[in-house]
Amino acid sequence: MKLRIAVIGDRHTVLGFALAGVEGKEPGDNPAETLNDYMNQDDLGVLIITSGAAEALQNEIERWKKERNFPIVVEIREHGKEITKDRINALLKRAVGMEAQA
Secondary structure (H helix, E strand, O other): OOOEEEEEOOHHHHHHHHHOOOEEEOOOOOHHHHHHHHHOOOOEEEEEEEHHHHHHOHHHHHHHHHHOOOOEEEEEOOOOOOOOHHHHHHHHHHHHOOOOOO
């Protein structure tokens, strides 16, 4: 089976990925529903999600990661925003169990 890639994020990110042929949605009024719609698709291999959407959906993303190995969820920086040191530390701690030291 051929697996697809999709993106959840701000309008600029979704548009940019659409130009490359990747389907995407903005989180909208119910971001959890948008996430669940994608996570329930058996042919989705990678879900790219912007940092802003990921922060709002952190609990739901963690729940899905515990339940399933696919799709792989990849967080990227949201258009026009920087990722803070606290956010990087949270991602590191979740991924490898340690924080970065300055």
